[in-house]
Amino acid sequence: MGKRRGRGEGSIYQRDDGRWIGAVDLGWSSGKRARKVVNGRTRAEVVKRLQEVQPAVAQGLTLAPDRLTVETYLADWISQRIPGTVSLRTEALYLRAVSVYINPSIGKVRLTKLTPSDVSGMLADLETQGYSPSTRRMARATLRRALRFAEQDGLVSRNVAAIAEGPKLDRREGRSLTPEQAQAFLGAVVGNRLEAAYVITLALGLRRGEVLGLSWEDVVIAENAVVLTVCRQLVRDKGGVHLSDLKTAGSRRTLHLSGPLVEVLERHHRRQEAEELVRGKRWNNESGLIFTSTIGTPLDPEQFGKTVPKICESAGLGHWSIHELRHSCASLLIAMEVPLEIVSEQMGHASIRVTKDVYGHLMPKARARAAEAMRTVLFDVIVPERPPLFTGLATQLATSEATDSYSEVVNRTFVGRPGLDPGTLGVFPECPGTSLSVQICWPEGVACPPTSTEVLSRLNSWLDSWLDLRS
Numbered sequence: 425m426g427k428r429r430g431r432g433e434g435s436i437y438q439r440d441d442g443r444w445i446g447a448v449d450l451g452w453s454s455g456k457r458a459r460k461v462v463n464g465r466t467r468a469e470v471v472k473r474l475q476e477v478q479p480a481v482a483q484g485l486t487l488a489p490d491r492l493t494v495e496t497y498l499a500d501w502i503s504q505r506i507p508g509t510v511s512l513r514t515e516a517l518y519l520r521a522v523s524v525y526i527n528p529s530i531g532k533v534r535l536t537k538l539t540p541s542d543v544s545g546m547l548a549d550l551e552t553q554g555y556s557p558s559t560r561r562m563a564r565a566t567l568r569r570a571l572r573f574a575e576q577d578g579l580v581s582r583n584v585a586a587i588a589e590g591p592k593l594d595r596r597e598g599r600s601l602t603p604e605q606a607q608a609f610l611g612a613v614v615g616n617r618l619e620a621a622y623v624i625t626l627a628l629g630l631r632r633g634e635v636l637g638l639s640w641e642d643v644v645i646a647e648n649a650v651v652l653t654v655c656r657q658l659v660r661d662k663g664g665v666h667l668s669d670l671k672t673a674g675s676r677r678t679l680h681l682s683g684p685l686v687e688v689l690e691r692h693h694r695r696q697e698a699e700e701l702v703r704g705k706r707w708n709n710e711s712g713l714i715f716t717s718t719i720g721t722p723l724d725p726e727q728f729g730k731t732v733p734k735i736c737e738s739a740g741l742g743h744w745s746i747h748e749l750r751h752s753c754a755s756l757l758i759a760m761e762v763p764l765e766i767v768s769e770q771m772g773h774a775s776i777r778v779t780k781d782v783y784g785h786l787m788p789k790a791r792a793r794a795a796e797a798m799r800t801v802l803f804d805v806i807v808p809e810r811p812p813l814f815t816g817l818a819t820q821l822a823t824s825e826a827t828d829s830y831s832e833v834v835n836r837t838f839v840g841r842p843g844l845d846p847g848t849l850g851v852f853p854e855c856p857g858t859s860l861s862v863q864i865c866w867p868e869g870v871a872c873p874p875t876s877t878e879v880l881s882r883l884n885s886w887l888d889s890w891l892d893l894r895s
Contacts, residue, residue, distance in 0.1 A: 443464070443465065446462045462474060498526065506518060516661055540588040606626060609735070610623060612738065616735075629749075629753030633657035636657075637667055637668075651681065653678045658722055658723070660726060667711060675772040675774075699718060708721055732749065754783050
């Protein structure tokens with residue numbers, strides 16, 4: 425009688441049509457016995473496939489159906505797992521990444537057969553098509569997040585998108601307005617209906633959505649200062665233009681307003697009150713936004729951003745984007761030696777590391793100050809108190825006092841090996857900070873030099889030989 429199969433070893437049999445079938449018991453699921461079935465043309469092929477499946481079964485993985493493709497899985501991920509977990513704008517970015525970048529390359533590959541080389545091939549295809557490193561990075565990030573869900577559900581044993589090497593991004597140093605250019609820009613927006621919006625964008629470094637999402641309730645007086653709280657943004661997605669809370673705690677911040685900013689906001693407030701009076705019932709600003717259309721409705725962030733290049737070009741500054749106004753704010757703050765952690769808070773970065781990565785190249789003054797500070801601490805005080813050994817030795821030997829005491833410090837005790845150790849001729853200085861005494865020992869049979877000048881000459885020759893050996 426044959427040996428009974430162990431649990432999870434699977435069974436293999438041949439159908440009437442000649443194909444071989446293998447099955448592995450997955451246990452009970454939702455009140456039913458679940459099995460993983462594989463098939464092949466030969467018994468050896470089925471045995472090999474069962475051997476590939478059994479380790480995953482031992483780990484408790486559910487295992488995706490053999491015919492489940494990457495395209496089918498991603499469609500279910502987009503429609504079932506993503507809604508409600510991210511903003512509508514991010515959801516739209518995921519959908520575009522799946523439909524435009526991922527599916528055309530690996531959409532037909534079976535999910536369980538997807539390998540890191542398949543992901544690398546997809547990235548190579550995108551590069552061949554001329555897509556930028558940031559676009560390729562976004563495609564890989566989308567696939568990595570989707571496969572993380574598949575890994576959690578036990579459909580795959582590993583996240584191959586996380587294993588595959590991502591594209592390297594070239595570090596681009598963004599442009600920044602000089603102080604003179606920034607002042608010229610501010611002069612160009614004087615009298616503009618949205619002057620205050622442009623001034624705040626440059627002076628506070630806000631994103632375009634953050635500027636348009638400000639309300640009058642966000643401006644308050646606290647601790648004898650006027651402060652502005654940034655907590656919402658105006659976004660455009662498939663649902664239209666609407667307000668949305670900022671995603672991260674670092675993005676939500678409170679900023680102090682200088683006197684000129686307070687004045688420009690006050691002028692804008694009076695302008696807005698006049699517009700509301702003129703529009704009457706047509707005025708519609710339910711959210712109390714600071715910057716609105718001429719009838720009080722929210723502005724389109726994309727259209728607002730497009731006005732900045734036009735203003736810059738009309739002012740003779742060339743083409744500058746609204747994001748470069750934000751970049752200029754950070755650059756000017758760093759140029760004024762504002763601490764990096766304060767700049768990070770002002771910009772609403774998730775961490776100071778982000779600020780350092782983006783704006784670290786703008787800090788040569790800070791690096792120079794660091795070098796100067798260490799020079800002052802380590803060398804200005806300590807080095808002068810440390811007497812130079814060789815200079816002190818030669819100086820004392822050349823003095824009359826050293827000459828007078830010469831006969832007292834010289835003896836004829838042999839030290840070291842002649843011809844091999846010039847360094848063992850016996851120079852023994854006392855502790856730094858005290859007077860220096862020297863003991864010079866000459867080998868037997870070597871005549872003692874009669875004068876201090878000859879002592880100094882021989883000592884210098886010995887020092888040269890010693891230094892040559894050390895180098």
